Amino acid sequence: MTTTCCRSTSPYSQFIQDFMGGVTERNPYEPEFLQAVQEVVCSLEGVMNSKPQYLSGNILQRIVEPERVIHFRVPWVNDAGEVKVNRGYRIEFNSAIGPYKGGLRFHPSVNLSILKFLGFEQVFKNSLTTLPMGGGKGGADFNPKGKSDGEVMRFCQSFMSELFRHIGPDTDIPAGDIGVGAREIGYMFGEYKKLTNTFVGVLTGRGLEWGGSLIRPEATGYGCVYFAAEMLATRGETFEGKTCLVSGSGNVAQFTCEKINDLGGKVVTLSDSSGWIFDGDGITPEKLAWVMDLKNNRRGRISEYLTQFPNAEFHERNDSLDHNPMWAVDADCAFPSATQNEINATDADNLLRNNVCVVSEGANMPSTAEAQNVFVDAGILYGPAKAANAGGVAVSGFEMAQASQRLYWAREEVDDKLRQIMSRIHQQCVDASNEFGIEGNYVDGANIAGFVKVADAMMAQGIV
Ligand code: NDP
Ligand code: 2IT
Numbered sequence: 001m002t003t004t005c006c007r008s009t010s011p012y013s014q015f016i017q018d019f020m021g022g023v024t025e026r027n028p029y030e031p032e033f034l035q036a037v038q039e040v041v042c043s044l045e046g047v048m049n050s051k052p053q054y055l056s057g058n059i060l061q062r063i064v065e066p067e068r069v070i071h072f073r074v075p076w077v078n079d080a081g082e083v084k085v086n087r088g089y090r091i092e093f094n095s096a097i098g099p100y101k102g103g104l105r106f107h108p109s110v111n112l113s114i115l116k117f118l119g120f121e122q123v124f125k126n127s128l129t130t131l132p133m134g135g136g137k138g139g140a141d142f143n144p145k146g147k148s149d150g151e152v153m154r155f156c157q158s159f160m161s162e163l164f165r166h167i168g169p170d171t172d173i174p175a176g177d178i179g180v181g182a183r184e185i186g187y188m189f190g191e192y193k194k195l196t197n198t199f200v201g202v203l204t205g206r207g208l209e210w211g212g213s214l215i216r217p218e219a220t221g222y223g224c225v226y227f228a229a230e231m232l233a234t235r236g237e238t239f240e241g242k243t244c245l246v247s248g249s250g251n252v253a254q255f256t257c258e259k260i261n262d263l264g265g266k267v268v269t270l271s272d273s274s275g276w277i278f279d280g281d282g283i284t285p286e287k288l289a290w291v292m293d294l295k296n297n298r299r300g301r302i303s304e305y306l307t308q309f310p311n312a313e314f315h316e317r318n319d320s321l322d323h324n325p326m327w328a329v330d331a332d333c334a335f336p337s338a339t340q341n342e343i344n345a346t347d348a349d350n351l352l353r354n355n356v357c358v359v360s361e362g363a364n365m366p367s368t369a370e371a372q373n374v375f376v377d378a379g380i381l382y383g384p385a386k387a388a389n390a391g392g393v394a395v396s397g398f399e400m401a402q403a404s405q406r407l408y409w410a411r412e413e414v415d416d417k418l419r420q421i422m423s424r425i426h427q428q429c430v431d432a433s434n435e436f437g438i439e440g441n442y443v444d445g446a447n448i449a450g451f452v453k454v455a456d457a458m459m460a461q462g463i464v
Contacts, residue, residue, distance in 0.1 A: 221255025223391015
């Protein structure tokens with residue numbers, strides 16, 4: 001983990017070095033969290049110079065410290081009658097601009113570092129949406145893969161039997177993330193309702209019949225493509241005829257693919273943790289419908305695509321390589337939509353070499369710090385996660401508003417509002433980067449715009 005700012009040579013880099021030294025000492029063994037913090041702090045030179053009250057108020061030291069970290073035991077019984085134990089977490093990171101809001105991740109890799117990076121990112125992402133939501137994240141090191149519905153239900157019930165006392169519709173409102181979709185939200189909502197005897201908007205991503213919002217399942221993927229369309233429009237371009245690489249094949253990847261098709265682009269790749277497929281003819285709406293059934297109903301593997309579409313290729317994941325060959329496929333746009341650090345510097349170089357001019361991040365922190373620098377230095381249209389994938393949590397905010405009003409909004413209305421929010425997020429990034437003389441740098445633009453609103457709210461609310 002480097003502790004110098006990669007993009008600055010000013011005295012501010014000495015400040016960052018000292019600051020990151022302290023953060024590293026307080027959070028050892030948390031590389032993902034440190035990576036997320038360093039990225040934000042590196043963007044703030046102009047802001048910290050122009051607002052000295054942030055320095056005197058120690059705002060950075062305060063903002064990197066979660067308000068509350070909850071860590072609990074999740075015991076459950078599998079179908080064979082064996083007792084299993086997982087670790088559950090909720091990071092209530094920052095409530096300066098609203099109640100904690102952010103997803104739950106169920107994946108064997110989940111640990112404090114991963115959830116703190118996700119919670120920290122969520123604070124600034126939620127601020128960018130312009131909606132009143134603070135930042136949080138949670139989850140468990142539970143692997144839903146290969147588990148029966150009954151096992152997943154018992155796990156979700158046990159998880160909620162502790163989490164329920166910490167959350168609430170005006171306190172902390174979780175949602176889905178990797179490994180947590182409609183099925184898991186349903187089981188957790190049922191348990192919360194039973195324990196509290198209340199039917200309230202305590203989780204978002206609910207089913208349409210029980211308080212969910214239209215377009216919430218689509219929102220992250222659609223929003224990520226709307227953000228890319230906004231970036232393309234700054235150069236007078238559209239998706240028409242563009243070839244796109246999409247990684248992952250879960251919620252975000254599926255609806256990214258759907259919207260790219262809608263806007264006249266062609267998607268040629270998808271992946272999962274076992275490998276990736278290449279379909280040079282394009283993953284058309286009909287093929288995508290098959291993938292959605294495979295992934296969401298049959299819970300199959302992406303390699304099975306070839307059984308239905310034999311003209312495609314499947315490439316097994318190969319961790320012995322220093323790069324992922326999927327990112328070396330010829331294309332115009334890339335939509336990493338699987339997981340953190342899935343694009344390294346070599347992958348970034350390969351993308352540029354093959355003429356990719358748009359990278360819009362559906363996943364959270366999918367590019368390593370080095371890969372980010374490759375994109376920023378090349379001046380391509382690079383939409384960082386906290387801006388590009390904010391559509392999901394924005395529509396979660398709409399779901400909260402509808403729950404409070406006891407109303408349902410129409411599909412077109414939610415989609416229009418989503419499009420407007422993505423356009424406003426894009427504009428905030430452009431305005432902030434223009435104000436600080438770093439035109440075209442969406443990374444710094446997003447970090448600055450997201451940070452200032454939260455920092456000002458924290459200053460106004462005193463030392464709490
Ligand atoms: P899903 O669980 O629906 O899908 C995740 C996909 O990514 C699967 O194809 C999965 O493959 C793959 N994947 C997960 N972990 C790894 C890994 N370590 N290596 C390779 N592939 C992996 O999750 P989502 O689509 O909801 O989330 C995808 C990304 O988008 C995450 O980074 C998430 O934080 C982010 N995100 C999600 C939002 C949402 O609303 N859902 C909102 C904003 C961001 P496999 O099935 O083999 O594990
Ligand atoms: O990373 C994210 O923004 C999410 N997983 C969605 C969070 C939410 O509360 O909808």
